[in-house]
Amino acid sequence: MRHRLKDVAERAGVSVKTVSNVVNGYLHVRPDTRARVEEAIAELNYRPNLSARHLRKGRTGVIALAVPELDIPYFAELARHVVTAAAEYGWTVLVDQQAGGRREQERVVAAGISDHLIDGLIFSPLALTAEDLASLDGTPMVLLGERVDHGPADRVVIDNVTAAREITDHLIRLGRRRIAAIGAQRTDEGASARLRLAGYTEALRAAGLAYDETLVASAAAWHRADGAAAMRGLLTTGVRPDAVFCFNDTLALGALRALHEAGLRVPEDVAVVGFDDIEDGRFSVPTLSTVAPDKEQIARLAVELLANRLDGDRAAPARALKAPYRLELRESTRS
Structure with a gap:
């Protein structure tokens, strides 16, 4: 039997409105009253009807997360972090993959995927421009990454240039002088690659x-295969780096494999660093030094920005929030 607010109110000896205030986190409820209501909720195993709550607000209770590649x-x-952060708002997250950076498919996503399906969107685009987004009038949206650096939507970013400069400078401080970079992209979709290459270049120049x-x-x-192929390509052309900055960790894992096949030791012969701090890098042999964006904070900031848009002024100027990062220095750069 599913209990209702009325049942909780009767058990606690308070009004239905008081129970609603406790469930919704209102602060003006007296502590002793709140304690009685929370005890009644626990005894009855009461769970709020989130669907009904969302419907009263004219919403579905579903948001979407669209990323390039799972x-x-x-x-x-x-x-995973977005799902956790969204659960605090009672939201379900629909995850969509936009592989290949196809502009028209990204436009469909940015327009809201389907009428009345989602309340808001957290989106990491590769192909869309600020002009594309400005032409759309629909779903509240928060962007991830640097593809659209100015536009009509809120954004959560990290400082890719500074992070890349710092991890490259770490290699330089180790005494490495022939530092390769793997992951360069010359296409419009390669915004992160361009910024990381810029940070790498700045560190060399400094x-x-x-x-x-x-x-x-x-x-x-x-991907891993691309990192391995790029590393093999560098070695077969006679280039012999003493360090490699890979623009993400999966590239670095592939590079580690290629170096092992070539009989080169990491980090003694070639130091290797990545970017992203994925779990695999903590268990590779050797473990991988990397830039570690705060993924939990990125997700939390994106969800909070979306919640503010849904509950506040949707016409307010777009905001750009910067999430922190740190360097995780592991075995691939230290003996």
Whole structure:
């Protein structure tokens, strides 16, 4: 039998309105009254009818998270944090994959996926521009990443340039001078790649090291196989780096494999760093030094921004919030 607010009110000896105030977290309820209501809720195993609550507000209680690829562990880990943060608002999260950065498919997502299906969207686009988003009039949205650096939607970002500069500077401080970079992308969709390449270049310049195009390997995708192929390509052309900055951890895991196959020791012969701090990197051999974005904070900030849009002024100027990161220095850069 599913108990109702009325049942809880009768058990606690208070009004239905008082129970509603406790359930909704209103602060003006007296502590002794709140304690009686919470005890009654526990005794009856009462669970709020979230569907009814959302319907009263004209909502579905469903938001969407759209990411480029779930095959990349960073996005899978981020999705888990978004689901956790959204649950605090009673929201269900629909996860959508936008593989390949197809502009028209991203436009469908940005427009709200389907009428009346979702209340809001957290979106990491690859192909859409600020002009594309400005032409849409619909679902409240929060963007992740740097693809749209100015536009009509709230954004959560990290400082990719500074983070890339710091992890490259870590390699320089170790005495490494021929530092390769894996993951460069020249396409419009490669916003993160361009920023990380810029940070890498800035660190070299600050240390008085020349930028060497032969040490920079492109990767159309950022999977393990792409990292391994790029590393093999550098080695077979005669390039012999003493360190490698891979633009994400899956590229770095592939590079580690290629270095092992070539009989090179990490970090003794070649130090390796990545970006994202995925769980796999904590269990690789050697464990992977990396830039660790605060994925939990990214998710929480995105959900909070979306909640503010849904409950507040949807016409207010867009905000850009910056999430923190740290360097995780592990075995791949220290003997």
